[in-house]
């Protein structure tokens with residue numbers, strides 16, 4: 001069973017529904033929520049659905065899945081060798097910070113840890129989520145007070161739904177770009193409270209464009225919204241905000257570091273509590289594996 005392979009494989013474990021993980025495999029192992037995203041993206045139905053808390057025994061291996069806290073349905077997988085007791089954990093994309101739209105990730109003790117390290121440098125220690133959410137709400141209020149329309153940019157699966165839930169809790173009405181709707185429907189079907197929302201018409205520049213609502217849209221559609229709705233003010237939710245990053249080529253004026261990924265402190269905490277004998281890192285530039293080696297922990301960057 002390949003773990004999140006980037007190319008089509010006969011049997012694969014798919015940790016979550018983002019497009020770089022959903023390849024049309026021969027057979028996929030997925031959680032119920034990821035099954036819906038996987039079917040939507042690939043059209044494939046050859047699946048084994050694994051529920052959180054269930055254990056699957058195949059030959060001499062025991063396999064179970066746990067929440068990863070990244071997006072709805074995201075999961076970590078643990079494979080235990082029944083002969084030796086050796087446990088391998090693959091985190092997939094994960095975070096330890098809380099979220100309104102996906103269950104929190106536990107730290108899993110193991111001997112071999114394969115972990116996602118997108119933000120593996122110390123500067124990527126994100127501020128508390130409550131603080132970032134408060135800044136987001138304050139920004140939205142300021143934009144509305146200035147007579148403009150707030151547009152919150154985030155990826156169509158995960159970040160957009162988190163923004164919708166935050167805005168709903170703050171009492172705002174929301175309009176979403178049409179590309180967000182299929183994923184939002186899956187969230188709602190699985191019981192996540194996103195609040196009432198409308199889907200923007202194909203012509204966002206029509207007089208009823210946002211209807212006085214806060215717009216949520218993926219960053220790649222920011223320009224088309226800006227061109228048809230001049231009174232918009234845009235912000236993006238991304239961990240890269242730590243690097244001062246608003247994407248230069250997009251008309252997005254500000255960024256807040258609300259990330260679906262583990263920050264550096266999450267990564268350190270995970271390794272400290274999981275107590276692995278060996279760590280393999282994926283994503284990022286390999287800096288976190290170097291950091292671990294300096295602490296005396298055997299670690300290698302797999303470079304994928």
Ligand SMILES: [Zn+2]
Pocket residue numbers: 016018070093
């Ligand atoms: Zn992801």
